[in-house]
Amino acid sequence: MTAALKIPASIDMSAYWLPYTPNRYFHQHPKVMQSAKGAYYYDDHGRKLFDGLSGLWCSPLGHADPRIGAAIAKQYETMDYCPAFQMASEATFTLASRIVKMAPKGLDKVFFTNSGSEAVDTALKIAIGYHRVMGNASRIRMIGRDRSYHGVGIGGISVGGMVANRKMFASMMMSGVDHLPHTYNLSQMAFSRGQPTWGAHLADELEKIVAFFSVMSNGNSKACSSTFGSHGCNDDRPEVIIHILRRDYNAGASFLDFTSKRWI
Ligand SMILES: Cc1ncc(COP(=O)(O)O)c(C=O)c1O
Numbered sequence: 001m002t003a004a005l006k007i008p009a010s011i012d013m014s015a016y017w018l019p020y021t022p023n024r025y026f027h028q029h030p031k032v033m034q035s036a037k038g039a040y041y042y043d044d045h046g047r048k049l050f051d052g053l054s055g056l057w058c059s060p061l062g063h064a065d066p067r068i069g070a071a072i073a074k075q076y077e078t079m080d081y082c083p084a085f086q087m088a089s090e091a092t093f094t095l096a097s098r099i100v101k102m103a104p105k106g107l108d109k110v111f112f113t114n115s116g117s118e119a120v121d122t123a124l125k126i127a128i129g130y131h132r133v134m135g136n137a138s139r140i141r142m143i144g145r146d147r148s149y150h151g152v153g154i155g156g157i158s159v160g161g162m163v164a165n166r167k168m169f170a171s172m173m174m175s176g177v178d179h180l181p182h183t184y185n186l187s188q189m190a191f192s193r194g195q196p197t198w199g200a201h202l203a204d205e206l207e208k209i210v211a212f213f214s215v216m217s218n219g220n221s222k223a224c225s226s227t228f229g230s231h232g233c234n235d236d237r238p239e240v241i242i243h244i245l246r247r248d249y250n251a252g253a254s255f256l257d258f259t260s261k262r263w264i
Pocket residue numbers: 114115116117118120149150151152156
């Protein structure tokens with residue numbers, strides 16, 4: 001076991017409340033970073049630490065790349081910030097168009113947020129709001145997965161499946177959310193290459209949840225399917241839209257992979 005590091009005398013740690021961190025333990029065993037370059041952090045003891053998490057996924061292109069620094073400085077000098085309510089900057093339109101070019105056909109609108117948590121809560125609101133204005137206010141069910149993490153917002157925690165993150169806030173969780181089983185099984189998946197062959201049966205749970213609400217609908221399959229969304233009253237098949245955002249992070253490389261599919 002390594003000896004506890006000395007708290008740097010120059011740092012008052014009392015005011016800052018670190019998220020997802022046992023703060024009292026941290027105060028006794030602080031990890032204080034002082035600079036970063038490329039794929040490495042340098043701490044207050046001069047140690048060079050490989051940033052295997054890419055700054056918890058906020059620095060996928062590495063730290064202190066001079067090209068990124070120059071681009072930030074250029075934009076700052078041109079216009080540091082432009083509100084998004086009732087106005088916009090040229091750069092925002094340009095970025096949205098570039099993202100649409102990278103996205104699969106049909107995903108042609110961009111809504112900017114400040115974090116994954118905000119993005120997830122916003123996406124849930126857009127889905128619910130869309131069906132409501134289309135006259136389908138009963139399409140309200142969300143399906144998440146056990147153990148999944150979708151951020152710290154109330155919507156993200158509700159569709160997420162991390163028990164420790166939910167238990168304090170049970171009274172605040174969104175209604176109408178079901179969870180599929182998680183897919184991790186070490187005994188079945190260890191040492192597999194590529195996509196493991198085991199686990200396809202877990203996807204059948206989705207059919208079971210849809211079927212369950214079909215039974216709950218008192219024989220009115222149209223009303224029932226509209227719980228998940230259907231194409232109008234002439235089609236009582238439930239429409240399930242599955243959104244999977246896969247993010248591959250690497251210190252030095254960044255990939256954004258859109259996988260959004262619709263099964264009917
Ligand atoms: C799938 C998913 N949703 C939401 C989030 C929350 O993102 P953020 O930490 O930027 O709020 C994460 C973060 O890891 C995530 O992986």
